[in-house]
Amino acid sequence: MSLQAILAKIENDAKIQAEEIVRSARDEQKEALREVKSRIKEKHHRDTERVRNRTEATGRQMKSHARREMEKALLSHRRKIVDSAIADSVKKTASAPDYLDLIGALVRSCDLSGVVEVVICASDKDRITADYLKKFSTDERQFVLAGENHTDHGGILMRSGDISLNATLSMIAELNHDSMVMELSRLLPLEGQVE
Numbered sequence: 683m684s685l686q687a688i689l690a691k692i693e694n695d696a697k698i699q700a701e702e703i704v705r706s707a708r709d710e711q712k713e714a715l716r717e718v719k720s721r722i723k724e725k726h727h728r729d730t731e732r733v734r735n736r737t738e739a740t741g742r743q744m745k746s747h748a749r750r751e752m753e754k755a756l757l758s759h760r761r762k763i764v765d766s767a768i769a770d771s772v773k774k775t776a777s778a779p780d781y782l783d784l785i786g787a788l789v790r791s792c793d794l795s796g797v798v799e800v801v802i803c804a805s806d807k808d809r810i811t812a813d814y815l816k817k818f819s820t821d822e823r824q825f826v827l828a829g830e831n832h833t834d835h836g837g838i839l840m841r842s843g844d845i846s847l848n849a850t851l852s853m854i855a856e857l858n859h860d861s862m863v864m865e866l867s868r869l870l871p872l873e874g875q876v877e
Contacts, residue, residue, distance in 0.1 A: 764866045768859065772851045776805070776836025785810060785838060788849045789818040789825060794842035799828040801839035803850075807831070810838070 775781065785806075792798060802810045815825035823842075832839050837850035855862070 761863070764863050767866055768855050768862055772855050773835050775851055776803075781836065782809060782814075786818065788838060789815065789840075792823065792825075792840050792847065794840060794845060794847065795822050796842050797824050797826060799841045800825050801828040801830060801832050801841070803834055803836055804831045806836065 775784070778784075789800070800810070800815055810827070812827045815827055819825050825840075828839075828841070832850060834850035834852050837852070837854060839850065840847045
């Protein structure tokens with residue numbers, strides 16, 4: 683074999699080997715690109731899923747928060763309606779035809795002894811008089827009209843020495859406030875109900 687033939691063979695073998703190396707490198711490059719694309723696609727899918735899950739969770743939280751805030755606002759509104767109804771009722775009770783019967787019942791239920799001063803509101807000065815109170819006096823207690831007035835809408839304060847009993851209409855309503863709220867709340871329509 684001649685030198686040129688040997689060189690040609692070496693050159694040809696080198697060329698074939700180089701082509702195989704290039705082909706193998708291209709195959710490796712394609713495989714690497716495929717793997718990178720696959721990883722990017724998987725990561726994109728995971729990221730998209732994570733974002734979707736977070737968005738849904740945030741949406742649920744926001745919806746739940748909004749619902750709680752609406753429920754609180756509704757309860758607050760209902761409470762204002764009930765409180766207003768109770769306040770109006772206190773005022774109306776003071777002008778009811780049987781108001782003096784109520785005052786009589788309060789005076790009769792007094793368990794103080796001795797001289798009991800009865801403090802009235804200014805608007806009751808023509809209805810609850812010293813003569814009216816004398817009717818309820820007994821040997822154990824004497825009811826007298828106090829010189830000053832209270833600022834409530836009706837009812838009375840009773841004092842004997844250092845002891846006093848607050849029987850104003852607002853105090854009576856306040857003492858029974860929770861039970862009245864429960865009772866009146868049943869009369870109000872619930873959310874979504876038509877009156």
